[in-house]
Structure formats: C-alpha cells, structure tokens
Amino acid sequence: MHIEIDQDRCCAAGQCVLAADDIFDQRDEDGVVVLLDGIPDDAEALGRAQEAAALCPAGAIAVHD
Structure with missing residues (x-):
C-alpha cells in the first residue's frame, strides 16, 4: 500500500490534514x-489515508494497494 499526491491538483482545502495529520501536512506559503x-x-493509518482521499475536494490524493 502506498499513497500518492498530485500537488498540481491540490486546492489547499486542508481536509487531508484534518483527517490524517500524521500522514499529510500543508506548505506554509500556499497550503x-x-x-x-x-x-x-x-x-488505522491506512483508514485515515483513505478517508483523506475521499474528503479531498480536488481528488489530489490516491491510495494504492
């Protein structure tokens, strides 16, 4: 299992950090x-990562087996 992010798609909503702050953070300059x-x-961490991917309004997070 691994997680991929697409920073170009990210809209800096921060839902990922709220769901899993041990897995995701946001850049200070632009979020x-x-x-x-x-x-x-x-x-447990896998579940939080999947929740973060589901909550991401931009679809910038992918969780792969």
Whole structure:
C-alpha cells in the first residue's frame, strides 16, 4: 500500500490534514498538500489515508494497494 499526491491538483482545502495529520501536512506559503508518510504501516493509518482521499475536494490524493 502506498499513497500518492498530485500537488498540481491540490486546492489547499486542508481536509487531508484534518483527517490524517500524521500522514499529510500543508506548505506554509500556499497550503498545498505535503506527504509526510507515503507508506503507512498499520490499518488505522491506512483508514485515515483513505478517508483523506475521499474528503479531498480536488481528488489530489490516491491510495494504492
């Protein structure tokens, strides 16, 4: 399982950080998503990453098996 982000699609809504602040952050200058952990190591983290992907209004987060 791994997570990919598309910073070009990100609209800086911050929903990802609210759902999983151990996996995602935002750049200070423009709020664009930053991936902190691209390969979560437990089921709980995976669930938060999937929730963040579902909440992202721009579809900038992809979670792959």
